[in-house]
Amino acid sequence: MTLSVIIITRNEEDKLAGALASVRELADEIVLVDTGSTDSTLAIARAEKNLRLLEAPFEDFSQAKQRALDEAQKEWVLALDADERVSSELARKIRQLEANQQLVGMGGFRLRRRNFVLGRQMTSMGLERDTQLRLFRRAEARYNGHLVHEGVTLPPGTAIGLLNEPLDHYTFGGVDSYLRKMDLYTTLEIREGSRSFDTWHLITSPPSTFCRVYFFRGGWRDGFPGFLWASLTVLGRFLRDVKLWIRHLKGDD
16 A cells, blocks of 8 residues: 555644644655645645645635645545644554455545544534545545535445544634634635525524534533534634625625
């Protein structure tokens, strides 16, 4: 099994070193596409051995990750975000796949993500059931073209397994960085054209979303991190609706 790790970055100086360290002994090559960092992200990337750095303007997440995938050269690809870490258990499992003949006939594997907010592993709101297709054969894979919430597609009928060893995701890195990410994600979501302005949704969505996430989906079980995550979910939906409202007032619908 030969493995390319692909990463895209933009101003990830506080996260990138940890992500790189988690795959340093696992990857045959690391391909990193940077989309306009102005902090020390590029310096961190250039200091990493076995890393190929490309710089490209940001258009959307699928485009950036497809660029990284196109540059990968090994048979298998592990797609990693800068705020993720491959646990030692997962790294060991990936090394064992070939020895245990678990790659035969397989096109990819979903990885179980262990999500952390303010240092707490989340056990509610669906975060405890989070799996992502991140390990796959390069020749068969393409990104789906979604501007946000992008994902890998494989040919119909491809066998996809599940690895239970965790991929650790430190999803909340601070208020400022999270708000910037929220602003970008909501802008891309509107650009994708999947939603139109609805006055009733703008009014009712904040309380209904909070009740659904915090109470019905058990966010209260995760203490203050659960309250924070439910509140950020509400804020993201509200910000998207406000942007749709502004666009509607301008007649850009």
